[in-house]
Amino acid sequence: MDDLIATLPKAELHLHIEGTLEPELAFQLADKNGISLPFASVDAMRAAYDFQDLQSFLDLYYASISVVCTEEDFHELTLAYLKKAASQNVRHTEIFFDPQSHLPREIPFETMLSGITSALKRGETELGISSRLILCFLRHLSAESAQETLQLALPFRDQIIGVGLDSSELGHPPSKFVNVFEEARRHGFRVVCHAGEEGPPEYITEALDLLHAERIDHGVRCMEDPALVERLAAEQIPLTVCPLSNVRLCVFKEMSEHPLKRMLEAGLLVTVNSDDPPYFGGYVNENFTAVQQALNLSRSELIQLARNSFTASFLSEPEKQKLL
């Protein structure tokens, strides 16, 4: 099964570039930029990846990214992820970035964007991995802050395919961001939204009906609402599921309790993704292996998951056909 997982062509659709920072690179950048990390060593940093919930992870995620400062740093971070993804036969990736975690550190929007996009171009030419970029608003911040961030992105509309919503879910429903998503759609941005990770199934419905999300990131809590499952299946709304993330953030106690297999059986368009790989213990292939073993997925279910990842992507139909 591991051979099949390794050789299947895959697309990754739920990946936060800030969340790909490996401790080794974090220490290297901290040293270069004269910034101190609250850990004595790489091992101590890795040992701190023991989370009780989404917030305990986010606290560490936002603290760690402080070492990524220059255009070159963003380039190096992104290229390191692309190399890893390409080595796992990821052929296409749609990457989130969080401008609001960098703007308060006085990093210009153009600096982060240039660093990321120049690496994405190298990914295409040197590694054969195609990519798109999705700007995520931080939902624990205000709707006004999201609006300001959207304005910064407008001059770079052609380099960003869509907008999404991430960070602390509980207490920050999609309805808080109706206006900014409406404006983003007017400018032609595609829409995705984290919903139903820690938040209730109602947030998934809000993401669909109020933000017009085309894809739901996580969405695993839909399984608590049979009518919602029926709707998601009927409309073939993609759900970008991140199994290792869900277990490490205690959404499910153990992988054997993960609903991925039941989601497939319910006819949902689910995909497997890594979210924030070093924090959660694996890139996309490790996520496939973990669910395959815990849920006894068949070869045809693995193939279905890989096919779904291209179907659910923002590639054009001819681009999808070429990669499938």
Ligand code: HPA
């Ligand atoms: N959920 C919400 N916000 C995030 C995540 C996540 O899984 N990863 C990085 N930011």
Ligand code: ZN
């Ligand atoms: Zn995520």
